[in-house]
Amino acid sequence: MIEHAGTSMPITFVRSVRARRVSLRVDSARRCILLTAPKRMPFDVALRFAETQAGWIAARLKRLPARQPFIDGAHVPLFGVPHRLRHRPDMRGTVWLEAGEIHIAGQPEHLARRLRDWLTSEIRRQLMPLVHAKAARVERPVKSISVRDSRTRWGSCGPDGGLSFSWRLVLAPPEVLDYLVAHEVAHLVHKNHGPRFWALAEQLCDGPMDPPRTWLKANGETLLQYGA
Numbered sequence: 001m002i003e004h005a006g007t008s009m010p011i012t013f014v015r016s017v018r019a020r021r022v023s024l025r026v027d028s029a030r031r032c033i034l035l036t037a038p039k040r041m042p043f044d045v046a047l048r049f050a051e052t053q054a055g056w057i058a059a060r061l062k063r064l065p066a067r068q069p070f071i072d073g074a075h076v077p078l079f080g081v082p083h084r085l086r087h088r089p090d091m092r093g094t095v096w097l098e099a100g101e102i103h104i105a106g107q108p109e110h111l112a113r114r115l116r117d118w119l120t121s122e123i124r125r126q127l128m129p130l131v132h133a134k135a136a137r138v139e140r141p142v143k144s145i146s147v148r149d150s151r152t153r154w155g156s157c158g159p160d161g162g163l164s165f166s167w168r169l170v171l172a173p174p175e176v177l178d179y180l181v182a183h184e185v186a187h188l189v190h191k192n193h194g195p196r197f198w199a200l201a202e203q204l205c206d207g208p209m210d211p212p213r214t215w216l217k218a219n220g221e222t223l224l225q226y227g228a
């Protein structure tokens with residue numbers, strides 16, 4: 001914890017063999033500050049650095065978007081369209097769409113997990129045909145498609161051609177998903193972010209690339225607050 005203007009702020013201290021200097025970063029998903037120090041730096045020195053940055057840390061934590069828990073009555077965007085959550089304890093079984101709302105049956109303690117499972121299957125349903133169609137255009141095989149709870153990356157392309165995506169993209173407008181699929185499929189051909197990579201990603205994108213990239217920059221932190 002460090003103190004600033006009468007409040008204590010949580011800091012997680014991490015030692016890194018790769019870090020050359022001490023640094024501070026906001027972990028938006030966990031709503032804490034990560035203080036990373038090189039292996040040999042004394043703890044006091046790292047802490048003093050963090051203390052000199054206390055004002056910045058306080059401002060940054062204050063700016064984080066509000067948490068968006070999965071609870072009855074909350075609004076959750078489904079492919080960018082807000083849907084109200086309706087808990088239906090009287091019903092058995094599942095999750096379904098009804099009149100622009102997402103209905104979730106069963107016990108309240110299972111609501112968040114049920115919804116999350118359902119959202120994961122929804123994103124998977126959209127992803128599969130999209131990935132295969134774009135991969136066919138570049139004539140590259142897709143080894144596997146996985147949906148994960150990654151808090152640092154929206155998508156990734158493994159060295160073996162396995163693609164993975166964050167389940168939270170189910171919350172974003174469809175053009176964001178389209179752009180990310182185009183991005184990762186372009187990595188099947190170019191394993192870098194060079195000019196040829198970007199030219200291919202642009203070709204594979206259904207619309208212009210800039211709006212979805214701008215959208216992610218502006219709203220990415222908010223997506224990380226859902227279901228927490």
Ligand SMILES: [Zn+2]
Nearest residue numbers: 183187192193
């Ligand atoms: Zn990339």
